[in-house]
Amino acid sequence: RLLRSFGGRPLGFAGYQCEAAPRREGPNRYWERCVVTLAGPEGRRRMRLFGSIMERDGRFKFVSIANDL
Incomplete structure (x- = not known):
């Protein structure tokens, strides 16, 4: 859905x-x-594009991709 909404622009x-x-x-x-x-x-547009982000030892990982789309 994210690419469909913003792709090509x-x-x-x-x-x-x-x-x-x-x-x-x-x-x-x-x-x-x-x-x-x-x-x-x-x-400009403010959006939630993902859920939680986990940080450990300076490294980050998307925990979920829940978003407003």
Whole structure:
């Protein structure tokens, strides 16, 4: 759905915002409810493009791809 919505058009990354502090579980940190700001010909748009992100030892992994599309 993401490619169908934005494919073939210019699109830029303008920023992101997550909850103030990640949830901790042992050595893992979970960043949740992140919103990405995209910049395109129609202007800027804020969207959830994925679910949680897990961080461990400076490495990041998408835990889910739930989004607003």
